[in-house]
Amino acid sequence: MSNKPAVLVTRKLPPAVEARLARDYDPHLNTQDRLYSTDELLTLAQGAQAVLATHTEHLSADVMARLAGTIKVIANFSVGVDHCDLAAAKQHDIIVTNTPDVLADATAELTMLLLLGAARRASEGERLIRARKWDSWSPTFMLGTQFTGKRLGIIGMGRIGQVVAKRARGFGMEIHYHNRSRLDSEREAGAIYHDSLDSLLPQSQFLALHCPNTPDTQNLFNAERIAQLPDDAIVVNSARGNIVDEDALIVALRSGKIRAAGLDVYKDEPFIRPEFAELNNTFLLPHLGSATHETRDAMGFRALDNLDAVFAGREPRDRVA
C-alpha cells in the first residue's frame, strides 16, 4: 500500500497535471472523464483523504456531511466555488481551496471574443458561409457595432474584470465598472467607478458580467436591469449562468432592446435554452472561459500546490473554507 495521500480526481485533467499527481499522490484518476453521480463520487471517495474536484460536481451540504471524517481537503480545479457548500465544509472541518489568478487572462481573452463575436455578428456570418449561402457583398451587408469610443460597463472588477478592462482599453473603449468596493487608483487605471447598478447600467453600451454566483447575484441581470441599459446594448456573460434571468434576456434579444449577446455560461449547463440557439443575435460558446492548454495546466498546478500545502501541514494559499 502506498503511503502517499489518496486523492479522488473527479475529472480527467491535463497530462502534466496527472503526471505530477501520480508522482506525489496515490490518485484515483477518471481516465474516461465520466461525470460521476453523487453516489458514485461518495463511493469512490471512500479511502481517499482528498478530492480534486471541478465545478461539474455538486458538493452540497449533504455530500459534505458524508465526506466528513475522511476527506481532509477538497482542492477545486476552478476559481468559482458556487458548486460547494462552503458553510457545510467549514462545519465538518473540510478545507476547500480554489484556483484564482491563473485563469484571469484566458477568461478575459474569451470575454473579448464574446464581445467581438456578438458585436460583429460572427455566428451569423459563419453560419452563412458554412451553409454555402453567401452570394454577394454589399455596403449595407451584415453591419455590426464598433468598439472604438464606446463605453464598456463591467459588473465585478475582480482579477478577470480588471484584465478585461485593460484589453478593452486597447480597443479604444471607455471603461465603467461596479464592484462591491472601489479599486485603488492603480488597479482602477482610469476606469470610472459607479457605486450602484442604477448608475452603471444606463452608461453601458457594452456590458460584461464578471461577478461570482452568490445568493446576492442570482438573476441580478433581470428585466428591470435590462430596461436600464441604453437601447441596442451588447451584453456578454463568461461568469455564471445563474446571474442572468434567461427568460428576460431572451425577451430583450427578441425585441432588439439588447442588440446581441455573447454567452459562455448558462443556468442549466450543458442544457441550453433552445431560444438562444434559434436567435440570430447570439454568439454562443460551451463554457470555454479558461479552456487553454496554458491555463488548464496552471489551474491544475495551483490546485496541487494547495493540496501539497495541506498535506505538509501548511495553510493553503487559496483557502475559501
Ligand code: 8YV
Ligand atoms: C473552469 C470556471 O473551466 O474556474 C471556473 O470557475 O468557470 C471555468 O473557467 C471550470 O470551473 C473548471 O472547473
